[in-house]
Amino acid sequence: MKHARVIYEGREHTGTAHEFGGHPDAAVRLDDGRIVFQDQLTWLPPLAPTARPRTILALGLNYADHAKELEFKAPEEPLVFVKGQSTLIGHRQHTHRPADVQFMHYECELAIVIGKTAKNVKRDDAYDFIGGYTVANDYAIRDYLENWYRPNLRVKNRDTCTPLGPWFVDAADVPDPMALALRTTVNGTVTQQGNTRDMIFDAPFLIEYFSRFMTLSPGDLILTGTPDGVVDCKPGDVIVTEIERIGALMNTIETIQGKA
Numbered sequence: 001m002k003h004a005r006v007i008y009e010g011r012e013h014t015g016t017a018h019e020f021g022g023h024p025d026a027a028v029r030l031d032d033g034r035i036v037f038q039d040q041l042t043w044l045p046p047l048a049p050t051a052r053p054r055t056i057l058a059l060g061l062n063y064a065d066h067a068k069e070l071e072f073k074a075p076e077e078p079l080v081f082v083k084g085q086s087t088l089i090g091h092r093q094h095t096h097r098p099a100d101v102q103f104m105h106y107e108c109e110l111a112i113v114i115g116k117t118a119k120n121v122k123r124d125d126a127y128d129f130i131g132g133y134t135v136a137n138d139y140a141i142r143d144y145l146e147n148w149y150r151p152n153l154r155v156k157n158r159d160t161c162t163p164l165g166p167w168f169v170d171a172a173d174v175p176d177p178m179a180l181a182l183r184t185t186v187n188g189t190v191t192q193q194g195n196t197r198d199m200i201f202d203a204p205f206l207i208e209y210f211s212r213f214m215t216l217s218p219g220d221l222i223l224t225g226t227p228d229g230v231v232d233c234k235p236g237d238v239i240v241t242e243i244e245r246i247g248a249l250m251n252t253i254e255t256i257q258g259k260a
Helices: 064-069 123-129 203-213
Strands: 002-008 011-020 023-030 035-037 042-044 056-060 079-083 093-098 108-114 130-137 162-170 181-186 189-195 221-223 238-243 247-256
Touching (some): 002 023, 011 035, 042 162, 108 181, 130 238, 130 247, 203 221
Parallel strands (some): 056 221, 093 247
Antiparallel strands (some): 002 011, 002 162, 011 023, 023 035, 056 079, 108 130, 108 221, 130 162, 181 189, 181 238, 238 247
């Protein structure tokens, strides 16, 4: 099932995807039974609140074609950085681009949502610890990049720069997360295509790897990287990052004044 968190008429609701006019995700059935179209809602990241700060782990260069695009060889072990919760925003929200920035790009990524406490998990058991999946758009501002292997905070940890959603999709509804098509459009033009089968480090590997040295808790996120095809996103651009079975995440770029 596809789950959402939204605000409607000033109140926060949970809900599920509802078909209308042949479009399976056209509307949301709210927890009070009302059915509301997507554009009438304010969307939140589709994650249940946690009792502790949420850990967000993000992979760099996890697709060989993206590493090649950036003129790097594929990594031999995961390249990972940590993100703050303030980066997260919902579907149909706006991401800020500082007025002086020269190059800011999207990254369409499958996001793994941890379903139960994971410590020293074996690869063969890894899927038992996944609660579900969502779509992440992990924006990067290349102007501030110091090293592709260690992106600094202004590149990857900016408020509003990680749209997430629209849906949280139960793991049981995604029988093979390692064979999902990814696609990004900018103002309706396809600019990026790929498939999760091309990840260098797949979902079971990552859960085994991280849980060796840290505890993963329910609601934690693993952003699994992006394929090649990233382009500069200008103010006013509408970006849709879409993953098969998971959903299509819409986001708009807007300018903020001053140097950030």
